[in-house]
Amino acid sequence: MDRIRIVGGRPLQGALPISGAKNATLPLMIASLLTDRMLVLDNVPRLADVAQLQRILGNHGVDVTVSGKRSGEREYQGQTLSLSAARIVDTTAPYDLVSKMRASFWVVGPLVARMGEARVSMPGGCAIGTRPVDLLIMALQRLGAAIDIEGGYVVARAPRGLTGGDIVFPKVTVGGTHTAMMAASLARGTTVIDNAAREPEVADVAACLNKMGAHISGAGTARIVIEGVAKLDGARHSVLPDRIETGTYAMAVAMTGGDVLLEGARPELLETALDLIAEAGAGVAVTNEGIRITRNGARLAPVDVTTAPFPGFPTDLQAQLMALMCGARGTSRITETIFENRFMHVQELARLGARIHLDGETATVEGVERLTGAPVMATDLRASVSLVIAALAAEGETLVNRVYHLDRGFERLEHKLAGCGAAIERLSG
């Protein structure tokens, strides 16, 4: 199993390219199931989760071709995927595939909408709490699907097609919104989704679906209206930049000090996080090329933050912010409201010398003058990268074990950080 070795204490300098968003790429790839024509996605990040979803879609009969780097392209230019679901050969998504990646459950929406049936394994529990799918099921029922749970599978049936309906989510759910939006695109009549997720990735998927001939308005707001169409066409779409990767590297620079341009980053995708980083005392400047983060000298000030659906502070940056606050001059409070059990990084950060006290959904972080390197274990995607951030500022050597979590969601992390002067390398095997 690969490990990452980091020797901390070097400021980051230079430019760091931001990849396409994982959380938009996955639903965009799934949207290919809605049409028998070709969907071409540009700026797709090279990630383990993308490769895994290729396998899952392949099982349904989707042909995926990947065009790699062409000469003259920049090193990190995303890949282009061409997805063609001309013929769906299987409407079952089996346990051994779905259990590896929760978002693959979302195939249920397009499959039942286009094929009239879908049989998708329940994703099961995962490292960050129970993560149920009840609201996704509710949304499909509102569109007329009959749902049965059989042997750990959700079986959705709509032999005469879906019909538009009103869906009110009692809780904001990104996956629920994607599923409802994709399914409603091929339903007869009008669907209104209330309390929809406003995440930029939802708007990006809606933009792509509209290029495919869907009639979706309001994506990016809490009310999305979809006029169903009988058939969707092919399209070409470029994935928006990854706001979580952007926020992660912004916090890394704020932690180590230095001066880095996050190339291609879009500030409107993460205003709350950038405001917090600025409030803590780092420099945040928007340029034509991206976002420039700077910090020289003084320790950061502590901040209090509560995670919330977009446009609030994202749960996917909670662990990274906690790492940053480990070095602040005072006490911060970080409250996690989206997922239970999303504090697994706390014990690992403590191994680096962090002082964090947990009380229910709130972590109190007492900043310390210095962290020191240690062997640590990556537990989930965002927790792992918080350990990397802390290690970049810690004195001495840190070995991060189980880095496959990082490979799921961060493209060439060690190359990007090494390119800005970090002492970081991957140890294979």
Ligand code: UD1
């Ligand atoms: C997506 C993101 C993930 C991010 C999360 C919250 C992708 C691939 N993943 O996950 O990175 O952390 O949004 O921003 O885009 N819930 C229910 N019932 C359901 C569905 C969800 O109770 O049927 C709850 C969840 O347990 C959680 C909350 O709703 O407490 C939000 O979850 P949701 O937005 O659905 O997360 P994902 O779409 O799985």
